[in-house]
Amino acid sequence: MYETIRGLILREVRYKESDRILTVLTDKEGKCTMKARGALRKSSKSAAATQMLTFSELTVFENKGRRTVSEGVILEGFPGLREDIASLALGTYFAEVLEAVSEEGMPDPLVLQLALNSLYALSNRLCDPVQIKACFELRLMCLIGYEPEVAGCAVCGESEVESPWLFLREGRLFCGKCRQPGALPLKPDTLAAMRHIVWSEPKRLFSFTLGKDALAELGALTERYLTEQLDRGFRSLDYWKSVRDI
Numbered sequence: 001m002y003e004t005i006r007g008l009i010l011r012e013v014r015y016k017e018s019d020r021i022l023t024v025l026t027d028k029e030g031k032c033t034m035k036a037r038g039a040l041r042k043s044s045k046s047a048a049a050t051q052m053l054t055f056s057e058l059t060v061f062e063n064k065g066r067r068t069v070s071e072g073v074i075l076e077g078f079p080g081l082r083e084d085i086a087s088l089a090l091g092t093y094f095a096e097v098l099e100a101v102s103e104e105g106m107p108d109p110l111v112l113q114l115a116l117n118s119l120y121a122l123s124n125r126l127c128d129p130v131q132i133k134a135c136f137e138l139r140l141m142c143l144i145g146y147e148p149e150v151a152g153c154a155v156c157g158e159s160e161v162e163s164p165w166l167f168l169r170e171g172r173l174f175c176g177k178c179r180q181p182g183a184l185p186l187k188p189d190t191l192a193a194m195r196h197i198v199w200s201e202p203k204r205l206f207s208f209t210l211g212k213d214a215l216a217e218l219g220a221l222t223e224r225y226l227t228e229q230l231d232r233g234f235r236s237l238d239y240w241k242s243v244r245d246i
């Protein structure tokens, strides 16, 4: 039986002479594994559409629960990612995180939309890559159930927090008076940016500006929030750090 599947290729692994095993984040079924037979041959009808970090419409044949891609069309290829090693490395980190948080049979259209918007922003250099990374990390955590409570102080409820402190592990905010051991000091601008990322419309996610120091603080914080909540590191993140300043 043939079906059409739209999805973002998160991973491609070479298999045998010319096949690819794909991990795909699909719109209807969540994470899926499928084989692209002969995808590495020159004459292949699926080579381009089964490349990592490509959003494609795939024609898939299913037999006894195994899926094989027969052909594919690229819907968005994010060409800018392939022109620059740091952008490609950051896109690869996004893919590794998405693979870690997605499950088979559990589609999440908002997560897929965030992934596509973040890769588009990166490919088209809509803003600083650190800002795109921070938006992706924090917004993703919100979508999968780890939204930090940034509206006001967790103790007194004050929302106009002049000297904010954040307890990262619990995602709780404190004012200077109520701060608790283990909380980290935060620039007010960084808090404003966090609130924007948590609350904004998807289309406006990347639309804010932040000074250099606050952006660096935001970037370190969202990364730590994601890795602490997921309780793991990412090889592709370490790799991005090693190439981003080249």
Ligand SMILES: [Zn+2]
Residues within 6 Å of the ligand: 153, 154, 155, 156, 157, 158, 174, 175, 176, 177, 178, 179
């Ligand atoms: Zn307080």
